[in-house]
Amino acid sequence: MARKKTAKEIKRLQEELTISARLVWDTVDDEDKKAVFSFAKEYMAFLDAAKTEREAIETIVEKVSGQGCVPVGSAGKGTKVYRVHKGKCAALAVIGQRPLSDGLRIVTSHIDAPRLDLKQKPLYEDGDLVFLKTHYYGGIKKYQWVTRPLALHGVIIKTDGSRVKVVIGEQEGDPVFTITDLLPHLARRTQYEKKLPEIIVGEKLNVLIGSLPFPEKEAKERFKLQVLAYLKENLGIVEEDFISAELEVVPAGRAREIGLDRSMVGAYGQDDRSSAYASLAAMLSIKDPTYTCIALFLDKEEIGSDGSTGAKSRFLESFVFDLVRLTNLPIESDTVDACLMRSRAISADVNAAMDPDFPDVHEKRNDAKMGYGVCLTKYTGSGGKYGASDANAEYMGWIRKILNENKVVWQAAELGKVDEGGGGTVAKFLAIYGMEIVDMGAPLLSMHSPFEIAHKGDLYMTYKALRAFLQAP
Numbered sequence: 001m002a003r004k005k006t007a008k009e010i011k012r013l014q015e016e017l018t019i020s021a022r023l024v025w026d027t028v029d030d031e032d033k034k035a036v037f038s039f040a041k042e043y044m045a046f047l048d049a050a051k052t053e054r055e056a057i058e059t060i061v062e063k064v065s066g067q068g069c070v071p072v073g074s075a076g077k078g079t080k081v082y083r084v085h086k087g088k089c090a091a092l093a094v095i096g097q098r099p100l101s102d103g104l105r106i107v108t109s110h111i112d113a114p115r116l117d118l119k120q121k122p123l124y125e126d127g128d129l130v131f132l133k134t135h136y137y138g139g140i141k142k143y144q145w146v147t148r149p150l151a152l153h154g155v156i157i158k159t160d161g162s163r164v165k166v167v168i169g170e171q172e173g174d175p176v177f178t179i180t181d182l183l184p185h186l187a188r189r190t191q192y193e194k195k196l197p198e199i200i201v202g203e204k205l206n207v208l209i210g211s212l213p214f215p216e217k218e219a220k221e222r223f224k225l226q227v228l229a230y231l232k233e234n235l236g237i238v239e240e241d242f243i244s245a246e247l248e249v250v251p252a253g254r255a256r257e258i259g260l261d262r263s264m265v266g267a268y269g270q271d272d273r274s275s276a277y278a279s280l281a282a283m284l285s286i287k288d289p290t291y292t293c294i295a296l297f298l299d300k301e302e303i304g305s306d307g308s309t310g311a312k313s314r315f316l317e318s319f320v321f322d323l324v325r326l327t328n329l330p331i332e333s334d335t336v337d338a339c340l341m342r343s344r345a346i347s348a349d350v351n352a353a354m355d356p357d358f359p360d361v362h363e364k365r366n367d368a369k370m371g372y373g374v375c376l377t378k379y380t381g382s383g384g385k386y387g388a389s390d391a392n393a394e395y396m397g398w399i400r401k402i403l404n405e406n407k408v409v410w411q412a413a414e415l416g417k418v419d420e421g422g423g424g425t426v427a428k429f430l431a432i433y434g435m436e437i438v439d440m441g442a443p444l445l446s447m448h449s450p451f452e453i454a455h456k457g458d459l460y461m462t463y464k465a466l467r468a469f470l471q472a473p
Helices: 007-017 030-049 053-065 188-192 222-235 239-244 270-285 315-326 335-341 393-405 427-431 456-471
Strands: 080-085 089-094 105-110 115-126 129-137 150-157 163-168 207-210 245-251 256-258 264-267 293-298 344-348 374-377 410-412 436-441 443-445 452-455
Touching: 030 053, 030 264, 030 270, 030 456, 053 080, 053 089, 053 150, 053 270, 053 293, 080 315, 089 270, 089 315, 105 270, 105 456, 115 222, 115 239, 129 222, 129 245, 150 239, 207 222, 239 245, 264 456, 270 293, 270 344, 270 436, 270 443, 270 452, 270 456, 293 315, 315 335, 344 427, 344 456, 374 393, 374 456, 393 436, 393 456, 427 436, 436 456, 452 456
Parallel strands: 105 293, 105 344, 344 436, 374 410
Antiparallel strands: 080 089, 089 293, 115 129, 115 245, 129 207, 150 163, 150 245, 256 264, 264 452, 374 436, 443 452
8 A cells, every 4th residue: 555645755756746836036036136126117218218119129229228238330350230121120140259140039029009090181170179099009009098198299301302200198297189989978879889999989089289379360271270380390391291291199197116015007008018128138138149049120020020020021031141151151142041050049029917907808728817927928819819820839839948947937729719809929920930939928908909018027038038048959
């Protein structure tokens, strides 16, 4: 008859054989705790500076230039190099010890976020008020964008080719804008009896920007004309210039610490600028890696990754060819394809954190939790994994080994219950090259809202995980 195990032996067996979630705060020492808060402070400054994809690229270039990185065409072997494409996506590389033909270490994130874009002819007057027409970008809950302070960011290209940069609503003393909503007293039939997606429709996401008339009473559309007069005097633009503009309406205000304990970050655009910043910080921290490392900062993910600055473009291939020439690798017809085929990659993107107020959409054994570290997501997609890049077991095993060896606190999760919904990332667009790739990022509450929430411990572990991946032999 087998000897009955002691309580201590049973506990040890359970720890050895079972998987259990680990709180970041239970695993880090005092020095790491300081690093968590320090990292979050720098991250929040990045969010404040990078509310659009163009601003994100400008901020990234400013940071890498200050770290000795140079444009790829002007560098010598062994340097950190970068390349910007159309001002809306970028790539950063650190040349490794082994030749590119042995494969690359690639981390990709996206820098666009759900927002409201101005239409080509946005300005109009109605009811002696002046508005801007918008077209929403990406997946949003429209009702979340009304009755809140909004800012206007972007660029205007005039007919002479000159560029006007616009940022209104962020500085102390700036005016802000807003979208109006109906008072409860009059909303019973107009809103309360409708389904949620019908309460605020896309064509009513109109931004209120003015209410003063042009001084001369005989003028037509006096209120619109007064706004145009202001734009001409202060920005030097006329109405036709909106045709060649990229103007984005985003939430006004800075990133804020959440909670009495300041343990979380609340801000717009953390999907996926949390991953972008972690990627940037990880790349700037590594020196003399075994494999050449690339960080991609891509646009258009929130609308399918189409376009010349999205993951479906040839930007990655073009940048790798730059590196092939930089490192004097023999150029054959399949050189770039061979380098990418042998590469290993992380699609650095966020996952949905379990919200205790909405547990029914999550599957509790496979959901992500705030404060339990970076989230490893084997596949996304929807339903029967449609639209997913499903990482293989060998790669998942290698990733686990890297994370564990580097004492990264991590968790594995899916995006909600089967058939509940789903989503996608850029992983499948890099997987077409034959490389290994898996999704990894911080879990968020209120994802795709104007004020997303991340845990500082998860943000730091995302950075630590990406750094470990890039430096892995």
